[in-house]
Amino acid sequence: MRKNSVFFLGALAGTCLTLLVSGPRSEFWIAAAKAATSSDTYVQLNLLGDVFERIRADYVEKPDDSKLVEGAINGMVTSLDPHSRYMNEQAWRDMQETTHGEFGGLGIEVTMEDGLVKVVSPMDGTPAAKAGIMSGDLITYIDGDAVQGLTLEQAVNKMKGPVHTTTKLKIERKNVDKPIDVSLEREIIQVKPVSFHTDGGDIGYIRISSFNEQTEDGLKSAIADISKQIPQDKLAGYVLDLRNNPGGLLDQAVDVSGTFMPRGEVVSTRGRTPEETQRYTAKGGDITKGKKLIVLINGGSASASEIVAGALHDHKRATLIGTRSFGKGSVQTIIPLGTGNGALALTTARYFTPSGRSIQAQGITPDIEVLQDVPDEFKGRSDTKGEASMRGHLSAEGAEQTGSQAYVPPDEKNDKALGAAYDLLRGVTVKADMPPTPKTTVPN
Incomplete structure (x- = not known):
């Protein structure tokens, strides 16, 4: 995945689309038929064309060719993994609205x-x-x-x-x-991805609910406002709440991490070949001036939120409290397919934290596990099954982890994880490595 989470795959995507849209009488299909004796792939493509033509000719009602093509594309893409998908033109527009931060x-x-x-x-x-x-x-x-x-x-x-x-x-x-x-x-x-308030005049609480194009600016604004409300000599630290945050844009995850880190790698993405490895580093410096930081995660924290938690944890910049995260550690590259043809969200790589740990189907384990008291009416449905339970998911590079509590009490007074964070920041609870000492063994 590159900047803005969008880049072109190249000729392969265009070829596949032309293959389906052009129909069995196109020059492509003629060429494919000639090559059928030497390539199993072209044999299968020829079969697809034969089925397409047979449906058009013999189905009980005249089919809509465009729906047949879209159905074939969907079937091909959804056979890969739970997160690869084809978006028609309307779905592509809807996704762009979501990442911009406003939609119906x-x-x-x-x-x-x-x-x-x-x-x-x-x-x-x-x-x-x-x-x-x-x-x-x-x-x-x-x-x-x-x-x-x-x-x-x-x-x-x-x-x-x-x-x-x-x-x-x-x-x-x-x-x-x-x-x-x-x-x-x-x-x-x-979607206002960032909200904040101060607690007791000495702690800044910041919640990030999603990673869209407004997240970094919202975070910096929140930190600036907290600094105005709490003098630096009285500020005990920050709580960054990423619970039930399903993720979003990669570049925003990198920028959010860089807001709390002076330097260093945030995440790497590794594709099918070593040449496809990309490393993303923190830029701009720690605008919190090294104040203590606690990150809250749970079973609903996925993708971009796991990148942030993993980076801050590996660099010993933050202590993690809560429950194990979702484990969505795969990269989806958005590949526009031309005017009117929508786009392809294709899984192209896995995420790795700065220390080289894969997030996929394993998630991020907190330093301090805190389970919430779940009301009777929510018991039995307050846990997520996690990435590892999804049919067709990419396998983990180690032991897979399934399920984690995702309940967050609506009243902060009953929020045990948040209470534990406040106690740790105020010294009510003592932990030997709080605040953590920045780690020098991860890539910088």
């Missing part, structure tokens, strides 16, 4: 699992969060229509609509016998 909808980060839409995390302050939708919920029906059989993009599009209109979802929850019916009013979702 319900405010749910979702993925696909066993043919159903699974909630990764509801976004703070959105209709989904207000309605009580939780991480791990499975959406089975949208406005009375079954989700089974839809692609992820089709399901997401059904949940979108004009502002102030209503959509009804049927949800299945672990250890809840009956499906739950939820009615939500659509809103313009303005």
